[in-house]
Amino acid sequence: MSQRPLVLVVAPGDAVYRGYCLRQVANAYDVAVLTTGPLTWEKPYVVDHETVSDFDDVDDLLSAAEAIATRRPFAGVLTWNEAHLTSVAQLAERLGLAVTTAESARTCRDKAASRAAFAHHGVPSARSVATASLDEALAVAEAIGFPVVVKPAAVGGSIGVIKAETAQDLAEAYAFATRGVQLHGGDNRTVLIEEYLSGPEVSVECVTHQGVTTPVAVTRKELGSEPLFEEIGHTLTADDPLLETVAPIATAAVRATGVTGGIQHVEIRLTATGPRVIEVNGRIGGDWIGWAVEQALGLPLARIAADIAVGVTPDLTPTRQEAVAIQVLYAPESGRLVQRDIASGFAETVGWVHGPAWLMDEGDEVLLPPEGDLDSARVGLVATYADTIALAVARRTATVNHIALAVDDQR
Numbered sequence: 001m002s003q004r005p006l007v008l009v010v011a012p013g014d015a016v017y018r019g020y021c022l023r024q025v026a027n028a029y030d031v032a033v034l035t036t037g038p039l040t041w042e043k044p045y046v047v048d049h050e051t052v053s054d055f056d057d058v059d060d061l062l063s064a065a066e067a068i069a070t071r072r073p074f075a076g077v078l079t080w081n082e083a084h085l086t087s088v089a090q091l092a093e094r095l096g097l098a099v100t101t102a103e104s105a106r107t108c109r110d111k112a113a114s115r116a117a118f119a120h121h122g123v124p125s126a127r128s129v130a131t132a133s134l135d136e137a138l139a140v141a142e143a144i145g146f147p148v149v150v151k152p153a154a155v156g157g158s159i160g161v162i163k164a165e166t167a168q169d170l171a172e173a174y175a176f177a178t179r180g181v182q183l184h185g186g187d188n189r190t191v192l193i194e195e196y197l198s199g200p201e202v203s204v205e206c207v208t209h210q211g212v213t214t215p216v217a218v219t220r221k222e223l224g225s226e227p228l229f230e231e232i233g234h235t236l237t238a239d240d241p242l243l244e245t246v247a248p249i250a251t252a253a254v255r256a257t258g259v260t261g262g263i264q265h266v267e268i269r270l271t272a273t274g275p276r277v278i279e280v281n282g283r284i285g286g287d288w289i290g291w292a293v294e295q296a297l298g299l300p301l302a303r304i305a306a307d308i309a310v311g312v313t314p315d316l317t318p319t320r321q322e323a324v325a326i327q328v329l330y331a332p333e334s335g336r337l338v339q340r341d342i343a344s345g346f347a348e349t350v351g352w353v354h355g356p357a358w359l360m361d362e363g364d365e366v367l368l369p370p371e372g373d374l375d376s377a378r379v380g381l382v383a384t385y386a387d388t389i390a391l392a393v394a395r396r397t398a399t400v401n402h403i404a405l406a407v408d409d410q411r
Helices: 015-028 058-071 082-095 102-109 111-121 134-144 167-184 242-257 289-297 301-310 346-350 389-400
Strands: 006-010 030-035 048-051 076-078 128-131 148-152 162-164 191-195 201-209 212-223 231-237 262-271 274-281 323-330 335-342 353-358 378-386 403-408
Touching: 006 015, 006 058, 006 082, 006 301, 015 030, 015 289, 015 301, 015 353, 030 058, 048 058, 058 082, 076 082, 076 301, 082 102, 102 111, 102 242, 102 274, 111 128, 111 191, 111 242, 111 274, 128 134, 134 148, 134 167, 134 191, 148 167, 162 167, 167 191, 201 242, 201 289, 201 301, 212 242, 212 289, 231 289, 231 389, 242 262, 242 274, 262 301, 289 301, 289 323, 289 378, 323 389, 323 403, 335 378, 346 353, 346 389, 378 389
Parallel strands: 006 030, 006 076, 030 048
Antiparallel strands: 128 191, 148 162, 148 191, 201 212, 201 262, 212 231, 231 323, 262 274, 323 378, 335 403, 353 378
16 A cells, blocks of 8 residues: 555546646645546546535535545545535535635635625725625615626636626626526625726735745736636746735735635736735636646645645745746637647647647537636637746747637527
């Protein structure tokens, strides 16, 4: 039997978005997973496995975890799946393996609770009010002042998030956010009306161990056209001077939520009055951001999360100095995807391309926002890396120019 500690990973996700996370953990630990179906891409990384019917049923999770423990005890439990952070935190509590409380996980998931925590602790954020009807939303928006942001209180991935410039825009925006709640649920099923924060958006990738938060990287985000807030690209460099500016605010935001352990992805807007927090996500950032931190700094965040889960103090000393540019690939319009490929041999020849990894196959239907969301709109991801951010971005441009995406819009 292996002498490495066993780590339980709940809801490992799919290979494209989260394959690198399972690889990072398996490089240092033996891994058991809980999934809702048979193992597929996870097989090379896993030594034990149980299925559950519902990731949000804590009793179901506990039964499956205890079944694994009868064969071999595990030392820690974690997830990087946004939708199941609260239930997995509850599972960890019931197993006596919690590194933070379920209540703090719920505070991160529930944006209304987060805003209240930020206000209580004096963390610069946005004015925000939960609403239960369009009439109430209109009254709140007029009190805050247009433009406003309308969003589900507990849905990730910018799903259902939209800007309303005027009172005339609000009904459509409220319906859009409500649809996001209906489709994706969450810990809080209300719709928030929030002050619009103008300025560039970044995220701060943080590690918290025994209540001490260390910001390790800052990711600069590229967003699509308003009124939506689709993330279409990210850049990250090991020596970004912006980290010194945003780190104290990110640390204060994590402290306000009550989180005492794990990885946090803290989103911030750089406004004219200074950095202001959008939200604290109690997990590794999506869109390959965790992979970018490993590529740029040599810090494998998923393995670090496993270290924290089993009670090992993580080593946060950077071992690399690179820059990464990520591109989310969207089709040019809605329709049936008829082409998605990269010029033959390009990535292999240049040696600085990661991917592309495809989320859709030719023949699939693409539905762009606002009718669709990231699950129906994204075709794939690709990234490039270099010694400097300027060169990484230039390489990304060259790579995208070698990628062909086409749809047949005759639906």
